[in-house]
Amino acid sequence: MNQQERVSPRTAAPAEGSSCSRLSPWVLLISALAVKTALMTVGLVVLFHRICGQYKTLPQNASEWHCITSGPASQKDSWKCCPEGWRPFQESCYYFSDDQMPWDKSQQNCSGMDSQLVVINTKAEQDFLYKEIGRQMKYQQHSIHLYIGLRAQEVGQWRWVDQTPYNETAAFWRPGEPSDDPNELCVVISYHKDIFRNWNDVPCRIHSYRICENAAETL
Ligand SMILES: *[C@@H]1O[C@H](CO)[C@@H](O)[C@H](O)[C@H]1NC(C)=O
Ligand SMILES: *[C@@H]1O[C@H](CO)[C@@H](O)[C@H](O)[C@H]1NC(C)=O
Ligand SMILES: *[C@@H]1O[C@H](CO)[C@@H](O)[C@H](O)[C@H]1NC(C)=O
Numbered sequence: 001m002n003q004q005e006r007v008s009p010r011t012a013a014p015a016e017g018s019s020c021s022r023l024s025p026w027v028l029l030i031s032a033l034a035v036k037t038a039l040m041t042v043g044l045v046v047l048f049h050r051i052c053g054q055y056k057t058l059p060q061n062a063s064e065w066h067c068i069t070s071g072p073a074s075q076k077d078s079w080k081c082c083p084e085g086w087r088p089f090q091e092s093c094y095y096f097s098d099d100q101m102p103w104d105k106s107q108q109n110c111s112g113m114d115s116q117l118v119v120i121n122t123k124a125e126q127d128f129l130y131k132e133i134g135r136q137m138k139y140q141q142h143s144i145h146l147y148i149g150l151r152a153q154e155v156g157q158w159r160w161v162d163q164t165p166y167n168e169t170a171a172f173w174r175p176g177e178p179s180d181d182p183n184e185l186c187v188v189i190s191y192h193k194d195i196f197r198n199w200n201d202v203p204c205r206i207h208s209y210r211i212c213e214n215a216a217e218t219l
Contacts, residue, residue: 067219080216088216089128095212096136103186106147106210107161115214117149119160126172133191145208150187155180172197
């Protein structure tokens with residue numbers, strides 16, 4: 001509209017300095033836009049990489065994320081996300097396997113998915129696992145064993161896979177367990193309806209289901 005007004009004084013301007021100073025608002029505006037675009041691009045690329053990076057390490061063909069909010073709904077930054085097929089609880093995501101293998105292979109499979117066999121730290125976590133196993137259709141068989149991330153090198157010297165100190169008062173052995181047999185150095189949740197304290201020590205070579213645990217993604 002008023003472009004002509006601007007063009008004519010510029011062409012008439014004798015010194016380059018004055019034409020520069022007239023251009024500067026535009027230069028500033030364009031620079032600002034360029035910087036903003038660049039920042040947005042970087043931001044999107046970083047976000048994309050983060051999500052894709054996660055996808056690569058996660059199991060199967062996880063096509064979706066499932067998010068829950070732990071804090072007040074208004075608090076935007078309290079979303080915890082788990083990939084499709086993993087169950088969220090507090091700060092973690094849990095994977096309940098469909099197939100059975102020895103303890104070593106189970107731990108390898110979990111670490112191949114950027115996680116580890118589950119480390120049970122609290123009664124609340126034990127309660128979540130107990131209820132979750134109970135509601136999984138695939139475990140509706142007579143007697144189900146699922147490996148957890150607890151084993152011993154020597155009888156009685158229990159070690160969690162993440163080096164969390166073993167805490168006797170936060171352990172949930174079945175009555176009469178552990179048997180402290182030198183042939184039974186790995187630990188399963190031995191699931192039965194109505195038995196909350198369900199850990200059992202078993203030989204590490206038996207094929208069992210497994211529970212993997214991974215930190216939830218915070219959005
Ligand atoms: C992954 O893909 C296979 C074959 O396409 C399909 O059968 C299976 O249900 C998919 N799994 C998930 C978790 O989407
Ligand atoms: C873990 O086990 C699942 C189910 O059998 C399989 O789809 C996946 O490829 C395994 N991942 C690794 C890293 O072993
Ligand atoms: C052991 O577990 C109990 C019960 O959850 C807890 O009160 C206590 O603080 C724990 N001790 C250590 C050293 O973590």
